[in-house]
Amino acid sequence: MARFSTHNILPLHKKEASTNGAPTGRGANAGNKPFTTRWRNELVAAAAEFAGTFMFLFFAFGGTQVANTAAIASDAATAGQSNGSITQAPNTSVLLFIALSFGFSLMVNVWVFFRVSGGLFNPAVTLGLYLIGAISPVRAGFCFLSQMLAGMCSAGIVSAILPGPLNVSTTLGYGTSIARGVFLEMFLTSLLVFTIFMLAAEKHKATFLAPIGIGLALFVAELVGVFFTGGSLNPARSFGPCVVTRNFPGYHYIYWFGPLMGTLLAFGMYKIVKLVEYQTVNPGQDFDDHEAELFKPPTNASTAEEVARPNVAAIAAEEAIRNASRGSTSPPLQNIESRLSREGKDQPGAAHTVRD
Numbered sequence: 001m002a003r004f005s006t007h008n009i010l011p012l013h014k015k016e017a018s019t020n021g022a023p024t025g026r027g028a029n030a031g032n033k034p035f036t037t038r039w040r041n042e043l044v045a046a047a048a049e050f051a052g053t054f055m056f057l058f059f060a061f062g063g064t065q066v067a068n069t070a071a072i073a074s075d076a077a078t079a080g081q082s083n084g085s086i087t088q089a090p091n092t093s094v095l096l097f098i099a100l101s102f103g104f105s106l107m108v109n110v111w112v113f114f115r116v117s118g119g120l121f122n123p124a125v126t127l128g129l130y131l132i133g134a135i136s137p138v139r140a141g142f143c144f145l146s147q148m149l150a151g152m153c154s155a156g157i158v159s160a161i162l163p164g165p166l167n168v169s170t171t172l173g174y175g176t177s178i179a180r181g182v183f184l185e186m187f188l189t190s191l192l193v194f195t196i197f198m199l200a201a202e203k204h205k206a207t208f209l210a211p212i213g214i215g216l217a218l219f220v221a222e223l224v225g226v227f228f229t230g231g232s233l234n235p236a237r238s239f240g241p242c243v244v245t246r247n248f249p250g251y252h253y254i255y256w257f258g259p260l261m262g263t264l265l266a267f268g269m270y271k272i273v274k275l276v277e278y279q280t281v282n283p284g285q286d287f288d289d290h291e292a293e294l295f296k297p298p299t300n301a302s303t304a305e306e307v308a309r310p311n312v313a314a315i316a317a318e319e320a321i322r323n324a325s326r327g328s329t330s331p332p333l334q335n336i337e338s339r340l341s342r343e344g345k346d347q348p349g350a351a352h353t354v355r356d
Helices: 037-077 092-113 123-131 137-161 178-201 207-229 235-245 254-275 289-294 312-326 336-343
Strands: 003-005 353-355
Touching: 037 092, 037 137, 037 235, 092 207, 123 137, 123 178, 123 235, 123 254, 137 235, 178 207, 178 254, 207 254, 235 254
Parallel strands: none
Antiparallel strands: 003 353
16 A cells, blocks of 8 residues: 655655755765855845845935935925925925835835845845744845845945935934834834735735735835835835945934834734634635635634645645556546545645555
């Protein structure tokens, strides 16, 4: 009687090297690789974080420089206040331009780099993913250093290639107090980080579309925050321009403390929704029409396992294995409907086991 498990066949590239006859042990990679696979991966992720953060902030800073320079010129032309920042009256065109620059730049670059490093680009996001166990402490440390370095480099390049003084620093405006600035940064950052938790860290049918939601979350936050605090939500975003301009305001710490508190707030909300097993409240959201027809989750489920999405691909693989072991010529998908009706769901964390 044979036992088969889908984790041994799906996917094949995840099998251990020893099962394919490859040498294992400390010296397996010696002589042709200067680093172990782990450290190679960490360095690749760090390099991707640097490149992604640089590209994100370069285009965001560029858009901000354009908007603020135009606003200052307009103020001067109309004999308004010209003090190196946007006018004290809300200029919605400028605010919208800056918010779009940050939101769309983040969306595009997260979509490009998330397959490599996760597309974090923000020390606050890095901390949040570390807290929920999505990344290791080593990966978090490497990403933090890459993000801070990229923030300085992007601000420096924008200052060098665009005319005029660099005008992308985050400052408190319109009489915003330090306390208000801290709380505003906290709530804006919590929106961004919680969006990342629910769309990217929580795997679901639309995870591949997470960059759109993440970019829109930053866009919405920037619409509110730019006028009052500069809309940082990201210590690297505020630190880089301060280094380049050599001007650190006395309240610069709020752009570290506010996002830190926002990350902790988002972490608390995430732990609560996980604790109450949010999947049971509105089940079936990740089902397509075929899955919904085969598997009808209970309306008042008590556990997340009862409403878990059926792994149709794994069941199809098991049916193929069973038919092959029995010498059957029937189509491998013939019995999937009966399997779904019989089992109802996948057991999380465990592979399907097939017996013949």
